[in-house]
Amino acid sequence: MTWLVWRQHRVQFLAGAALLAAFAVLIVITGLQTASQYHSALVACTANHSCANLSSTLFLGSHAVGFLVIMTLGAPLLVGLFWGAPLVAAEAEAGTTQFAWMQSVTRRHWLVVKIGWMLLAAAVWGGVISALVTWWSGPDNAQQLDAFNPGRFDIMGLVPVAYSLFAVALGIAAGTLLRRVLPAMAVTLAGFIAVRAAVALWLRPHYMTAVTVFYKVTSGFTPPGSYWRLASGIVGPNGLAVDQNTNGAVLAGVPVTYLPASCAPASARGAFTVQPSCARALTQFHGFLTYQPAERYWAFQGIETGIFLVLAAALIAVTAAVLLRHDA
Amino acid sequence: MTPALATAALTKRYGKVTALTDCTITVPEGRICALIGPNGAGKTTLLRLLAGLSQPTAGQVTVNGATPRQDPAFLADVGYLAQDIPLYRRLSAEDHIRAGAHLNPRWDAESVRERLTSLKIPLDRAVGKLSGGQRAQVALALILAKRPRLLLLDEPVAALDPLARRNFLRVLTDGVAVGGLTVVLSSHLVADLERVCDHLIMLASSHVQLCGDIDDLLTGHQVLTGPRKDTTAIERSHRVVQVTRTPRQTTLLVRLNGSGVPVIDPAFEASDVGLEELVLAYMSQQSLGQDARPALAHLTTVGEDQ
Numbered sequence: 332m333t334w335l336v337w338r339q340h341r342v343q344f345l346a347g348a349a350l351l352a353a354f355a356v357l358i359v360i361t362g363l364q365t366a367s368q369y370h371s372a373l374v375a376c377t378a379n380h381s382c383a384n385l386s387s388t389l390f391l392g393s394h395a396v397g398f399l400v401i402m403t404l405g406a407p408l409l410v411g412l413f414w415g416a417p418l419v420a421a422e423a424e425a426g427t428t429q430f431a432w433m434q435s436v437t438r439r440h441w442l443v444v445k446i447g448w449m450l451l452a453a454a455v456w457g458g459v460i461s462a463l464v465t466w467w468s469g470p471d472n473a474q475q476l477d478a479f480n481p482g483r484f485d486i487m488g489l490v491p492v493a494y495s496l497f498a499v500a501l502g503i504a505a506g507t508l509l510r511r512v513l514p515a516m517a518v519t520l521a522g523f524i525a526v527r528a529a530v531a532l533w534l535r536p537h538y539m540t541a542v543t544v545f546y547k548v549t550s551g552f553t554p555p556g557s558y559w560r561l562a563s564g565i566v567g568p569n570g571l572a573v574d575q576n577t578n579g580a581v582l583a584g585v586p587v588t589y590l591p592a593s594c595a596p597a598s599a600r601g602a603f604t605v606q607p608s609c610a611r612a613l614t615q616f617h618g619f620l621t622y623q624p625a626e627r628y629w630a631f632q633g634i635e636t637g638i639f640l641v642l643a644a645a646l647i648a649v650t651a652a653v654l655l656r657h658d659a
Numbered sequence: 660m661t662p663a664l665a666t667a668a669l670t671k672r673y674g675k676v677t678a679l680t681d682c683t684i685t686v687p688e689g690r691i692c693a694l695i696g697p698n699g700a701g702k703t704t705l706l707r708l709l710a711g712l713s714q715p716t717a718g719q720v721t722v723n724g725a726t727p728r729q730d731p732a733f734l735a736d737v738g739y740l741a742q743d744i745p746l747y748r749r750l751s752a753e754d755h756i757r758a759g760a761h762l763n764p765r766w767d768a769e770s771v772r773e774r775l776t777s778l779k780i781p782l783d784r785a786v787g788k789l790s791g792g793q794r795a796q797v798a799l800a801l802i803l804a805k806r807p808r809l810l811l812l813d814e815p816v817a818a819l820d821p822l823a824r825r826n827f828l829r830v831l832t833d834g835v836a837v838g839g840l841t842v843v844l845s846s847h848l849v850a851d852l853e854r855v856c857d858h859l860i861m862l863a864s865s866h867v868q869l870c871g872d873i874d875d876l877l878t879g880h881q882v883l884t885g886p887r888k889d890t891t892a893i894e895r896s897h898r899v900v901q902v903t904r905t906p907r908q909t910t911l912l913v914r915l916n917g918s919g920v921p922v923i924d925p926a927f928e929a930s931d932v933g934l935e936e937l938v939l940a941y942m943s944q945q946s947l948g949q950d951a952r953p954a955l956a957h958l959t960t961v962g963e964d965q
Contacts, residue, residue: 335758339747426745433710434762434805435735655729658713 332436332444343414344452350409351459354399361396362467369470400467403486406460407494408523410453415502416515418449419650423510442654446647449499457495461487472557479559479628481531488632493639498523500643500650507650530638536561536623538634543621548583549613556625563622568615582609585616661724663688663809663841664709669718671704677865678704682718684860684870686843691835693852693873694845696862697942702845703742705862706811709843710739723808735764738807742814744798748787752780752797756804763805771800778823791818799827803834810834812844816851824848828855849935859934861941868941873934880937883911885927893924901940912940 337344376382422428432438465487472478478487485491501522506515541561546552548565565573565584577586582594594609623631662685669682679701686692694702707713708720711727711734720727723736746755752775760766775782780793789797795818802810810831816824832855834840843860846852852859859876861869869876880900883893887909893899897913904910912932932940 332762334761338750338754338758425748426741426743427747429712429739429741429745430747432712433734433737433739434759435731435764436762437729437731437734439729658707 332440333448335431336445336448340414340449347410347414347452347456351456354460355463357396357399358463358467362463365467365470369474396467400464400486401482403460403464403491404482407453407457407491407498408520410456410495411498411502411519411523412516414449414453415499416506416519417512418445418503418506419654420506420510420512420515423506424512438655439651442651446503446650449503450496450643450647453495453499454492457492461489461491464491476557476625478557479623479625479631480557481535481559484535484559484628484631485527485531488629489636490632490639493636493643494527497526497639497643497646500646501526504646504650507653526642530635534638535631535635538631539623539627541621541623543619545617545619547614548585548616548618549610551583552618552620554620554622554624557628558625559623561621561623563618563620566617566619573616583613583616584618585613589616661688662686662721663690663723664843665721666705666708667719669705669708669720670716671701671708671713672716679708679862680865682862682867684867686841686858686860688841689835689838690841690858691831691856692841692843692858692860693856694843694860694862695847695849695852695938696845696868700862701865702862703813705860706739706813706843706845709809710737710811712739731764735805736808737811738802738805738809739811740798740802740813740815742817744791744794744818746786746794746798746801749785751783751785753782755786755797755801756782759801759804765806767804767806771804774800774803792820792823795819796823796827803830808839808841810840810842810844812842814845814847816844816846816848824851831855849938853934861938863942869937877932877934877937880912880914880932882930882932882936883913883924883927884930885909885924888926893927900944912936 373382419428422431431441468478468483468487472483477483485494498519502515502519505518505522506512509515509518542554544552544554545566565575567573567589573585573589575581575584575586577588580587582590587594591608591612593606594612665685667683669679670677671679682701682705694705696702704713708715709722709727711720711722711729723733725733727733727737750758752771756768756771759771760768772782775797778793778796780789780796786794786797795815799812799815802812816827819827828851831842831844835842844852844856853873857873859869859871859873860867885908887904887907890899890902890909890911893911893913897916899911899913901912902909911927
């Protein structure tokens with residue numbers, strides 16, 4: 332059965348491997364450049380004690396490769412569309428299930444071997460891309476501290492493996508139910524984007540209760556490491572949020588229209604001496620930050636991976652139920 | 660001896676459409692059985708049920724002494740070739756031969772290579788690039804290489820030229836003569852079937868019309884030709900399958916009752932019936948039964964009104 336799976340799908344597998352190899356070459360070459368650039372910049376800034384504003388002065392890598400790295404958000408879709416969707420649908424369309432299922436091999440065996448190899452290939456695809464992207468983004472993560480942010484979280488660590496498995500499982504299930512390749516591809520495309528967006532937007536922020544910190548606007552607050560900012564703002568003396576969308580002058584994040592006249596731009600400008608009455612008024616304002624701390628990164632990766640693995644397993648179960656119970 | 664296949668009250672419905680109704684048939688081992696019927700009669704449905712590719716709505720199927728099931732031993736003993744000749748279009752005949760070797764316990768790869776080489780069919784070309792007839796030859800060679808005990812073929816010779824058809828049917832009869840093989844094949848080419856088949860299943864409108872040894876079926880029917888006159892006496896003792904009336908004479912195709920007593924009416928002349936004649940009689944009976952009856956009823960009503 333493995334022989335047949337390889338013979339049938341070798342073009343797909345080889346095309347995938349070629350894409351992966353090209354991507355790896357690009358990432359390794361530019362990644363090495365970026366790493367050495369970052370290290371020499373670190374050495375230079377340590378020498379003249381200017382590392383604090385390194386992130387604003389140093390630009391790492393190239394725009395093109397950076398764009399390609401972000402585009403790996405769509406990499407799971409490729410295997411879902413071109414490996415998953417045709418797996419059963421192409422055979423149903425051509426009637427070749429009637430060839431395969433009349434050999435001395437049970438449908439269950441056929442399904443296990445075919446889906447097993449496809450899932451393994453998808454996991455390798457997602458895993459290799461994720462490993463490359465994670466490695467390539469190392470200096471960038473250290474500098475920008477944004478690995479937990481949506482869009483970055485989704486292309487590194489474990490989750491790309493789970494997304495790839497989910498995409499392939501979705502393609503297989505859609506192909507099994509629809510029995511036509513093109514509609515199955517359309518459903519895979521729409522379904523993958525919808526589920527990924529729904530989980531990232533509505534579920535992920537709530538995997539663990541977010542931390543909210545109130546702080547004095549005059550001192551400010553930044554959590555350590557690559558935290559994920561969910562919400563932030565300033566609360567006034569009346570307990571209501573301050574509308575920060577203003578074109579006017581701002582003092583410690585607070586628009587001066589909320590402050591007494593002593594905080595007016597004319598007095599605030601110049602030597603930055605804040606009048607005592609203005610300073611007193613500012614103590615009435617508090618900043619707040621709702622966020623997921625950096626140390627929860629791997630817990631979130633684990634939870635998101637688990638969700639997509641469960642979804643993938645459910646789709647495979649649906650596929651098996653349809654293929655084993657229904658007429659060929 | 661257990662029959663190669665048997666069904667009891669077999670029924671298959673697809674939603675509201677009934678493809679097969681209350682089908683009870685038996686085919687003994689070592690037969691070549693013709694499966695005949697008009698388009699849409701349920702032939703493919705019956706073959707797929709026998710192959711285990713679809714599940715019955717009601718009734719039982721027994722093939723090689725067992726209910727069709729997902730089990731390598733059962734599958735190894737049944738060969739089924741669908742009408743649209745399913746092969747992997749991008750794979751070559753050689754690829755299919757090697758796939759078969761991986762997927763079957765008994766696999767006669769050499770016989771396929773020999774057969775296809777003698778037919779000058781390239782083994783290394785993608786089967787999608789072969790002609791329809793060549794593709795059919797590849798599929799038939801593959802199904803024979805599996806060495807099944809029961810071979811179910813859905814219009815296998817439709818794509819073949821007359822010579823290839825005759826050669827293939829000879830391969831089937833040779834296989835059956837060696838022993839251990841039973842064949843069921845559907846076809847519209849009654850002349851071909853008459854040459855090789857010794858058993859017949861006839862379906863029409865999802866019902867079994869005839870099932871049995873062809874010789875028995877032929878001796879069980881007679882054609883009666885006589886003057887145009889009342890035939891109620893004959894209809895009382897035998898089942899009339901078809902009546903053809905011309906101004907001068909009446910021709911009846913009758914199924915003799917169980918004891919096989921010849922029809923005693925000196926005015927009628929009895930003669931034997933051929934397979935094609937028999938098949939056509941049952942087919943036209945079916946189409947009349949469905950279409951003509953309402954029309955006649957309508958005419959009668961109009962006549963009474965006047």
